[in-house]
Amino acid sequence: MPVRKISVVTVCYNPGEILLEAIKSVQAQDFADVEHVIIDGGSKDGTPDRVAAVLRPGDVFVSEPDKGIYDAMNKGIARASGGVIALLNADDHYADAGVLSRVAAAFDSGGTDAVLGDVTFFRPGTPDRSIRRYNSGMFHPKRIGWGWMPAHPAMVLTKAAYERVGNYRTDFKIAADFDFIVRAFAKHGLSYTYLRDVFVKMQVGGVSTAGGASRGIIDAEMLRACREHGIRTNRAMMQSRYLLKVLELVRRS
Numbered sequence: 001m002p003v004r005k006i007s008v009v010t011v012c013y014n015p016g017e018i019l020l021e022a023i024k025s026v027q028a029q030d031f032a033d034v035e036h037v038i039i040d041g042g043s044k045d046g047t048p049d050r051v052a053a054v055l056r057p058g059d060v061f062v063s064e065p066d067k068g069i070y071d072a073m074n075k076g077i078a079r080a081s082g083g084v085i086a087l088l089n090a091d092d093h094y095a096d097a098g099v100l101s102r103v104a105a106a107f108d109s110g111g112t113d114a115v116l117g118d119v120t121f122f123r124p125g126t127p128d129r130s131i132r133r134y135n136s137g138m139f140h141p142k143r144i145g146w147g148w149m150p151a152h153p154a155m156v157l158t159k160a161a162y163e164r165v166g167n168y169r170t171d172f173k174i175a176a177d178f179d180f181i182v183r184a185f186a187k188h189g190l191s192y193t194y195l196r197d198v199f200v201k202m203q204v205g206g207v208s209t210a211g212g213a214s215r216g217i218i219d220a221e222m223l224r225a226c227r228e229h230g231i232r233t234n235r236a237m238m239q240s241r242y243l244l245k246v247l248e249l250v251r252r253s
Helices: 016-027 047-054 069-079 099-110 141-146 159-165 176-187 213-228 235-239 241-252
Strands: 006-012 034-040 060-063 084-087 114-122 132-134 155-158 192-203
Touching: 006 016, 006 069, 006 099, 016 034, 016 047, 034 047, 034 069, 047 060, 060 069, 069 084, 084 099, 084 159, 099 114, 099 192, 141 176, 141 235, 155 159, 159 176, 176 213, 213 235
Parallel strands: 006 034, 006 084, 034 060, 114 192
Antiparallel strands: 084 155, 114 132, 114 155
8 A cells, every 4th residue: 555644753752953853854854744752751951842833733742750761662653643653853864855756655565664775974064974874774573683783863663563563662772673673673573665765864872872871771772672583693793793883984984
C-alpha cells in the first residue's frame, strides 16, 4: 500500500532555539502529508512557547516529565498516526526538502519494513560543513556482533515494524538504539532498503557522539544487547568499529 502519511518524532528537553531548525526542516519537506510529533520532557527554557508559535494544525506537541530520551521516543511513536515513522533529534535537521519523498518512494517500490540512509556530522554553528559521513550501506545484520549499525537518525520504519519489534528499552542509558537494531534485524529479521543518500545533518556533541566515559557505557551496553539476544561478540570485536569512524574522518578531510 502506498505511503500516505509520514510521522516524524522529535524528543527534547531544554533544547533552546536550535529545535526550531529541526521543526523548519520538517515543515519544508515536499511530501504531501507529514505529521510532526514533538515530545518535550517539561522544558523550562521557553520551548513550549517557541513550539506553539510555529506548530501546524495536525502536528502534536506534548510537554511533560518523562523517564529519559528512550521513554520519550516510545511516547512519540505511540502517538504517531502515520504509516511510516522517522526519528529526528532536536539538534539535527533534514538534509533537503525532498528527503521524505524519496523515503516514501523507496517504501512504495520495495515493500520493505525499513529504509536506511546516511548521516553527515557537523560542528555547532557550521551545518553546511560536513566533518564525517556515516555510511549506513556498510550495515548488515551479520555485522551486528562487530558493533555495526545503520545511522539511527536515518533509519525509517513502518509503524507495523515498530509494533513487531516493540519499545526502546529504558533500562539502557545510551545504547537502547543499538539494542533495538539487534531486535529489529537479527531477532525479527526486518527487511530493509538502503538509499545512498544523506537524510540527516547531525550536530556532534550529543550523548552518543561524546567521548570518554560515554564510550565505555556504550561499549558495555552494546555487548550486553548482543549477549542477551545470542549474538556472538566480544569487546575487541566491538571496539574495531572505531577504526571505521577514523576512516570516515579521513575520507572527509
